[in-house]
Amino acid sequence: MPTRYDLDRDALAELLAGEPRFRVDQLWDGLHRRLAAPDEMTDLPRALRARLAEELPPALTPIAESSSQGGTTVKWLFACGDDARIETVLMHYPDRTTVCVSTQAGCAMGCGFCATGQAGFDRHLTTGEIVEQVVRAARRARDDGRRLANVVFMGMGEPLANYDRVWPAVRRIHGDIGLSARHLTLSTVGVVPGIRRLAGEDLPVNLAVSLHAADDRLRNELVPLNRRYPLSVLMSACADYLRAKGRRLSFEWALIDGTNDRESDARRLADLCRSLPLPAHVNLIPLNPTPGYPTRGTPRAGVRRFQEWLRAHGVNATVRRNRGTDIDAACGQLAARVEAPRHRAGRHARPVAVSGRAR
Numbered sequence: 001m002p003t004r005y006d007l008d009r010d011a012l013a014e015l016l017a018g019e020p021r022f023r024v025d026q027l028w029d030g031l032h033r034r035l036a037a038p039d040e041m042t043d044l045p046r047a048l049r050a051r052l053a054e055e056l057p058p059a060l061t062p063i064a065e066s067s068s069q070g071g072t073t074v075k076w077l078f079a080c081g082d083d084a085r086i087e088t089v090l091m092h093y094p095d096r097t098t099v100c101v102s103t104q105a106g107c108a109m110g111c112g113f114c115a116t117g118q119a120g121f122d123r124h125l126t127t128g129e130i131v132e133q134v135v136r137a138a139r140r141a142r143d144d145g146r147r148l149a150n151v152v153f154m155g156m157g158e159p160l161a162n163y164d165r166v167w168p169a170v171r172r173i174h175g176d177i178g179l180s181a182r183h184l185t186l187s188t189v190g191v192v193p194g195i196r197r198l199a200g201e202d203l204p205v206n207l208a209v210s211l212h213a214a215d216d217r218l219r220n221e222l223v224p225l226n227r228r229y230p231l232s233v234l235m236s237a238c239a240d241y242l243r244a245k246g247r248r249l250s251f252e253w254a255l256i257d258g259t260n261d262r263e264s265d266a267r268r269l270a271d272l273c274r275s276l277p278l279p280a281h282v283n284l285i286p287l288n289p290t291p292g293y294p295t296r297g298t299p300r301a302g303v304r305r306f307q308e309w310l311r312a313h314g315v316n317a318t319v320r321r322n323r324g325t326d327i328d329a330a331c332g333q334l335a336a337r338v339e340a341p342r343h344r345a346g347r348h349a350r351p352v353a354v355s356g357r358a359r
């Protein structure tokens with residue numbers, strides 16, 4: 001059975017065949033603008049509300065919710081209809097509210113430092129499952145007296161490996177929920193065909209590339225996809241993307257103690273940033289602890305030193321604040337861990353910048 005955000009407007013019109021035509025707009029507006037469930041839409045006749053509540057069930061069932069830092073970070077564990085587990089993280093900052101959504105249950109990319117990658121791949125999420133995460137977060141933000149302004153696709157999964165469901169979700173979040181494309185950020189560990197497709201789209205979303213290493217030898221180790229799309233190929237796709245979109249590109253860099261935090265790493269990274277038609281911005285994320293990866297994140301002083309090296313080479317870099325480390329909601333930690341017996345979900349724990357994932 002389709003869930004309430006899986007149907008597009010035409011499919012909803014079919015579902016409402018026999019009803020006055022304006023009911024489609026009412027229902028669509030209720031779901032997306034007012035963030036309402038069918039049984040809350042008091043502008044619909046009672047009998048229709050009851051039918052829609054039955055025929056348009058939610059995709060996600062909350063299993064657990066944890067919050068930290070005085071409620072400014074909230075992480076949900078959701079069960080999907082087939083019991084796949086995913087996680088979503090809402091973050092209130094002084095000046096903005098951001099949700100980090102999952103695009104797959106688990107991830108097939110196998111980055112060793114990432115809780116999601118350690119758990120393996122379960123399945124792609126549907127467009128409805130992705131949109132519903134945003135709707136639920138926007139409702140919570142509204143209840144908290146805030147407005148959801150940013151969506152980062154940096155939760156569990158590799159968004160560009162699920163392009164055919166993720167992009168319709170982006171369009172819905174932009175066109176129907178009403179968030180600016182400039183406040184939507186898609187991340188990737190380097191799925192080059194996806195970057196090339198994105199370059200041909202009309203919405204100017206942000207692109208964040210989880211780089212983590214600036215030479216192929218190290219990147220092959222940290223990000224296995226690099227063996228398929230080595231840095232020269234990835235950089236060429238990034239350059240073409242920038243030429244086509246003129247949008248800012250960011251590189252995410254999870255700092256791993258003694259692994260990718262040396263001056264030579266900063267120099268190589270700076271070379272890559274400066275090789276692009278528009279300079280890339282770097283987001284530095286001290287690697288979060290995960291059970292399956294033995295090394296640790298770069299200590300704070302090392303993070304600052306790395307940032308200074310980049311600056312000295314003319315590259316702007318921001319240190320991401322880790323939000324939610326105590327509830328495993330920080331970059332690289334999403335692992336859908338509450339008893340998922342058959343499923344091995346994880347979040348795009350890429351050293352996802354939760355304020356963007358490991359990006």
Ligand code: SF4
Nearest residue numbers: 107111114117348350
């Ligand atoms: S870092 Fe991202 S792409 Fe790599 S395994 Fe984790 S979720 Fe997948």
